[in-house]
Amino acid sequence: EVQLVESGGGLVQPGRSLRLSCAASGFTFDDYAMHWVRQAPGKGLEWVSGIDWNSGSTGYADSVKGRFTISRDNAKKSLFLQMNSLRAEDTALYYCAKDIAATILGGWYFDLWGRGTLVTVSS
Amino acid sequence: QTVVTQEPSFSVSPGGTVTLTCGLSSGSVSSSHYPSWYQQTPGQAPRTLIYSTNTRSSGVPDRFSGSIFGNKAALTITGAQADDDSDYYCVLYMGSGIWVFGGGTKLTVL
Numbered sequence: 505e506v507q508l509v510e511s512g513g514g515l516v517q518p519g520r521s522l523r524l525s526c527a528a529s530g531f532t533f534d535d536y537a538m539h540w541v542r543q544a545p546g547k548g549l550e551w552v553s554g555i556d557w558n559s560g561s562t563g564y565a566d567s568v569k570g571r572f573t574i575s576r577d578n579a580k581k582s583l584f585l586q587m588n589s590l591r592a593e594d595t596a597l598y599y600c601a602k603d604i605a606a607t608i609l610g611g612w613y614f615d616l617w618g619r620g621t622l623v624t625v626s627s
Numbered sequence: 628q629t630v631v632t633q634e635p636s637f638s639v640s641p642g643g644t645v646t647l648t649c650g651l652s653s654g655s656v657s658s659s660h661y662p663s664w665y666q667q668t669p670g671q672a673p674r675t676l677i678y679s680t681n682t683r684s685s686g687v688p689d690r691f692s693g694s695i696f697g698n699k700a701a702l703t704i705t706g707a708q709a710d711d712d713s714d715y716y717c718v719l720y721m722g723s724g725i726w727v728f729g730g731g732t733k734l735t736v737l
Binding site for chain 2: 537539541548549550551562563564565566575595599604607608609611613614615617618619622
């Protein structure tokens with residue numbers, strides 16, 4: 505089955521770190537760029553970060569630049585998001601999303617989404 | 628940072644036609660932004676409707692269409708149905724591997 509399954513969310517205090525994972529199955533993971541998109545409770549979607557098939561290029565939203573790091577392990581068919589210096593405004597459901605292209609530089613689109621993992625930043 | 632604008636809410640009668648738009652706080656939307664549209668119902672992950680301005684994703688009914696309308700991207704639903712009652716998001720490619728979503732439009736079909 506073609507799917508993405510996120511994990512690693514939870515309750516964390518402001519200023520602390522958390523690492524999210526996304527396990528891919530049912531498709532050739534290293535053929536495609538991948539992204540993280542988040543959705544705060546009751547709010548809209550926000551693109552967070554993207555990474556090329558070979559990690560050659562990465563991109564970040566201004567709101568997370570310098571605090572979050574995206575990475576991938578093609579051998580393990582996994583995508584990661586290291587989140588440091590977390591803030592209350594980072595509280596959201598974090599989705600992993602597959603790009604239709606191999607690079608994030610092509611302006612394509614997201615064709616497969618996971619169900620998300622919830623991150624709550626609170627003291 | 629650039630803000631992508633969408634109508635917060637819209638209402639359409641069953642069988643009616645509605646056009647949702649996606650603009651920029653500064654400048655015009657063009658095909659070079661590769662606008663795409665996603666539908667989301669409560670508790671569900673988004674579903675791709677339209678990509679690269681006007682290409683329907685696989686399985687999407689032809690009552691959904693995309694275009695550039697003036698200086699904005701547009702999603703038109705022709706012959707709205709009850710199950711089109713959802714949130715709709717556009718996303719624009721800003722170059723250099725950066726995407727920005729609009730705030731979303733809550734469409735009510737009644």
